[in-house]
Amino acid sequence: MNTLTKRITRSCGVVLALALALALAPREAQARLVVRITDGVAQPLALAAPAFEAATPDLAGLATTLRQVMLANLTRAGLFRALDPASFLVGAKVGETPRFADWRPLGADGLVAGRLSRGEGGVLRLDIALWDVFASRQALTQGWLASPEESRRLAHSGANAVYTRLTGEAGPFDAQIAFVAESGPKKNRIKRLAIMDQDGYGLRHLTDGDHLVVTPRFDPTGARILYMSFESRTPQVYLYDLATGRRARLGSFPGMTYAPRFSPDGRDVVMSLESQGESNIYRYSLTSRDIQPLTEASAIDTGASYAPDGRRITFESDRDGRQQLYIINTDGSGIQRISYGDGVYATPVWSPRGDYIAFTKLRHGRFLIGVMRPDGSGERILTAGFHNEGPSWSPNGRSLLFFRETPGKYGGPHLWSVDITGHNERPVITPTFASDPTWSPAKSVLQAAPPIQK
Amino acid sequence: MTIRTNTTALLGALLFLGVACAAGGDVAGGAASSGAGGSAAAAAGGETMAKGETMAKGEGEAMSMSVEQLGEDLIINVGDRVFFETNKAALTDASTETLTGQVAWLQAEGHEDLSVVVEGHADERGTREYNFGLGARRANAMRDFLVEAGIDPYRVRIISYGKERPVALCSREACWRLNRRSVAVLAAPGS
Numbered sequence: 088m089n090t091l092t093k094r095i096t097r098s099c100g101v102v103l104a105l106a107l108a109l110a111l112a113p114r115e116a117q118a119r120l121v122v123r124i125t126d127g128v129a130q131p132l133a134l135a136a137p138a139f140e141a142a143t144p145d146l147a148g149l150a151t152t153l154r155q156v157m158l159a160n161l162t163r164a165g166l167f168r169a170l171d172p173a174s175f176l177v178g179a180k181v182g183e184t185p186r187f188a189d190w191r192p193l194g195a196d197g198l199v200a201g202r203l204s205r206g207e208g209g210v211l212r213l214d215i216a217l218w219d220v221f222a223s224r225q226a227l228t229q230g231w232l233a234s235p236e237e238s239r240r241l242a243h244s245g246a247n248a249v250y251t252r253l254t255g256e257a258g259p260f261d262a263q264i265a266f267v268a269e270s271g272p273k274k275n276r277i278k279r280l281a282i283m284d285q286d287g288y289g290l291r292h293l294t295d296g297d298h299l300v301v302t303p304r305f306d307p308t309g310a311r312i313l314y315m316s317f318e319s320r321t322p323q324v325y326l327y328d329l330a331t332g333r334r335a336r337l338g339s340f341p342g343m344t345y346a347p348r349f350s351p352d353g354r355d356v357v358m359s360l361e362s363q364g365e366s367n368i369y370r371y372s373l374t375s376r377d378i379q380p381l382t383e384a385s386a387i388d389t390g391a392s393y394a395p396d397g398r399r400i401t402f403e404s405d406r407d408g409r410q411q412l413y414i415i416n417t418d419g420s421g422i423q424r425i426s427y428g429d430g431v432y433a434t435p436v437w438s439p440r441g442d443y444i445a446f447t448k449l450r451h452g453r454f455l456i457g458v459m460r461p462d463g464s465g466e467r468i469l470t471a472g473f474h475n476e477g478p479s480w481s482p483n484g485r486s487l488l489f490f491r492e493t494p495g496k497y498g499g500p501h502l503w504s505v506d507i508t509g510h511n512e513r514p515v516i517t518p519t520f521a522s523d524p525t526w527s528p529a530k531s532v533l534q535a536a537p538p539i540q541k
Numbered sequence: 542m543t544i545r546t547n548t549t550a551l552l553g554a555l556l557f558l559g560v561a562c563a564a565g566g567d568v569a570g571g572a573a574s575s576g577a578g579g580s581a582a583a584a585a586g587g588e589t590m591a592k593g594e595t596m597a598k599g600e601g602e603a604m605s606m607s608v609e610q611l612g613e614d615l616i617i618n619v620g621d622r623v624f625f626e627t628n629k630a631a632l633t634d635a636s637t638e639t640l641t642g643q644v645a646w647l648q649a650e651g652h653e654d655l656s657v658v659v660e661g662h663a664d665e666r667g668t669r670e671y672n673f674g675l676g677a678r679r680a681n682a683m684r685d686f687l688v689e690a691g692i693d694p695y696r697v698r699i700i701s702y703g704k705e706r707p708v709a710l711c712s713r714e715a716c717w718r719l720n721r722r723s724v725a726v727l728a729a730p731g732s
Contacts, residue, residue: 273710299705301669315673321700322673343677343701346670359674361701364630364681366674387674403671409628410671433668447668473712476668492665494712523669 120197120219120226120253132253134158134167135195135220137178142204146211149238150203153213156242157201157249159286160260164246164486165511166253170195181214182539187223195220201245206232212536213241217249227252230536237533239288244533257483260285263527264488265303265312266502268292269520273496276520280314280327285526287516293327302477302523303327306349309527313337313347313356324358338371338378346389350397350417357381357391357400368402370417381419392436392444393417394461401425401435401444401461412446414461425463430455434477437461440484443507447476447489456489458507469509477522482529488515490522611655612727619646622724623683627666627717630678632686640683643725644690657725659683661701664717669703676701683723 120132136158141150161167170193179185179200190198198218206212214230231244240261247258268281280300283290294300298318305312312327324337324347337347340360347358354373359366360380368381368391382388386406393400398417403410410433412426426432430450437444443458448468455471456478474492481487485507492500499520505512515524606614615621620643623636632640646652661680663672680699688694709716 274707276705301705320698343673345673359670361674361677364678364685366677387671387678389670389674390668405628405671410668433671449667452666474665496710498712 120217120222131162131165131168132196133170133194134161135170135175135179135190135193135198137172137175137200139201139203140178140180142202146203146205149211150201153203153238153242153245154201156239156286156288157199157215157246160243160246161249163286163513164250164259165506166250167197179216179218181216181228184225185218187218187220190220197226197249199249203241206536209235211235211238211241213245214536214539215245215248217252228539230539231533232536233533239284240530240533243284243286256485257529259481259483259486259526259529261530261532262482263309264502264515264524265293265305265527266490266517266524267301267303267522268517269499269522270296273499280312281517281521282312282329283517290518293329293332302346302525304348304525305527307351307353307528309530313349315345315347324356338376340378346391348392350393351395352397357393357402359387359389359391368400368415379419381415381417382422390434394437395439395441399461401437403433403435403446410449412444412459412463425459425461427463428466436478436480438480438484439482442484445478445480445487447478456487456505458487467509469505469507470503470512475503477524479525481526486511488524488526490524492522608655608727608729611652615643615646615725615727619643621726622722624718625679625682625721625723627664627721628675630675630682632682636683637686640686641690644687644692647687647692647696656696656698656728657687658728659687659697659699660706660724660726661699662706662720662722662724663704664720665704665707665712666717667704672703673701676703679721679723683725687725 136154139150139154141147158169162169174193177189179198181200181202185198198220200216202214204212210232212230212232216228217226218224219226227248229248231241233241243260246260250256250258262285263282264285265280265282268279269276271277277296278300279296280293280303281290282293298316300314300316303312303314310329312329314325314327315322316325322343322345323340324344325334326337327334337344337356343361345359347356349356356371356373357368358371360369365385366387366389367383368388370379370381381400384404384406386404388402388404391400391402399414400417401412401414404413407424409431411424412432412435413422413424415422430448432446432448434447435444444461445456445458448455448457453471453473454475455468456475457466457468459466469487472491473494475489478487478489486504487507488502488504490500491503492498500522502515502517502521502524503512504515620639623632623639647655659680661676661678663675667675677699680701684697684699687697707720709719
């Protein structure tokens with residue numbers, strides 16, 4: 088039996104057989120470092136991560152930081168709980184097979200070692216190794232190179248590698264979150280565009296709060312952000328360039344423009360244009376500056392979001408009376424309603440994997456975050472309460488950011504995250520109130536470090 | 542039309558406004574001007590001006606009132622806002638009454654140069670983007686009434702604030718209904 092590829096399934100019969108096998112088989116034969124995210128992680132695996140090795144003393148501080156960053160990522164994702172290093176009698180080194188007998192008594196499922204060194208030209212190098220303690224085998228060994236300014240990305244890459252090894256899915260850790268930082272009294276909120284690494288590091292504000300700004304969305308390269316601003320007489324969509332800090336209004340329209348999103352190829356923007364009390368979806372070409380209507384009903388059509396193949400768009404419309412979800416081809420043909428449940432549906436977002444559309448649902452005075460298949464089937468609610476709104480997919484399509492407002496005069500919005508299974512619902516900490524979160528695309532993978540010569 | 546120097550009512554109205562502001566309540570000005578225009582002035586005590594009558598300038602008088610003062614006149618004596626049911630942008634009878642008063646006020650002598658910005662708002666019990674659309678619908682409902690009643694369309698422009706600018710902050714229907722509103726805000730001439 089190849090223990091490393093055995094998968095735990097939901098089937099009753101298999102679980103029963105497994106339980107029996109587990110009870111009877113010697114511990115060493117089981118592989119535990121395998122998790123299927125779609126089934127939901129009932130219990131995080133126990134991870135032993137002794138201190139990372141620093142090749143030279145001046146790297147010791149950074150090695151400690153990177154270990155910390157990596158562990159925090161894996162813990163936050165609900166995959167692992169980190170064992171207390173105070174209970175470790177020995178360390179672990181990349182490139183050296185550990186004595187698994189040292190780690191099993193601690194209940195460790197996995198053991199990770201790390202080594203930080205310098206490469207040529209001042210570049211930093213992180214190597215990690217992951218062992219399956221009960222199978223007594225190495226599960227992965229990998230290394231990356233990064234400039235000192237991007238050192239934390241080494242830890243994110245390490246966490247991604249462990250995540251992928253366990254789940255078979257791309258890791259979400261080397262990405263950023265943009266959102267709206269809110270402050271001031273509820274009747275006159277000051278709103279600023281903000282951006283930070285997905286673990287909260289490096290928070291900075293992109294606008295100064297002089298004008299209302301809402302709903303930031305990244306382009307497919309992560310280099311620019313679309314948003315709506317109240318800085319001119321008529322609220323309009325703007326484009327912000329992260330490298331230069333420059334912003335430009337997207338075209339010039341007599342009415343309000345809002346709810347913008349990029350196409351997957353980054354060449355078009357879909358958004359709502361308001362005219363005489365009605366709002367329709369338009370497609371704006373960034374190259375030709377042509378604007379084309381996609382919908383024309385007497386309704387409020389908004390919240391447009393492209394499918395990852397760029398061929399269809401989902402949006403919300405109240406053309407049938409209350410807000411519901413619809414799908415349309417990008418040429419404007421084939422409008423089809425997909426939401427039919429009990430309630431009102433809004434803010435649809437198509438998963439980057441194409442398999443789900445997430446949404447906000449209003450039902451009996453409560454706000455819910457849910458997902459459904461693009462054909463409208465398989466609706467699942469992930470969280471519900473007084474207020475939850477505005478889901479945004481992680482780059483691997485396996486978790487959602489959203490915001491939750493607390494009620495009353497002194498209430499306000501906070502960011503939250505939940506896995507697609509409905510598990511691992513947790514707050515995303517920000518220094519002030521925060522709303523309208525959006526994930527950036529995953530950054531391009533760091534350069535791989537050459538294999539360690541033995 | 543002669544000048545109505547009804548200083549008692551003016552002082553009373555300003556006193557009422559002052560008390561309301563000092564109280565720092567959830568409702569800023571909303572209560573002072575909800576629905577029927579004359580009620581606030583009546584509450585202020587003293588002699589009241591009938592709804593629809595304004596402190597207009599007489600012949601030969603310079604426009605000595607500031608935009609701010611004119612705005613207060615609109616708020617107190619006519620009513621600057623109308624309210625809507627959840628998810629709706631339809632004008633109620635009370636709304637129509639208020640807007641009829643606004644039309645008269647905008648057509649009054651000395652007010653011909655004034656423009657208004659109609660703000661449309663929604664309560665917090667909806668999603669952000671849709672509420673921008675709903676606010677626009679509500680602003681347009683007010684604007685359409687004014688224009689159809691004869692106000693030059695160039696004097697009325699709209700803006701939607703969605704749910705971004707509530708005036709009443711509790712999370713109950715008593716506050717939400719005050720936030721579902723369109724408000725005519727006086728703009729300086731030429732703006």
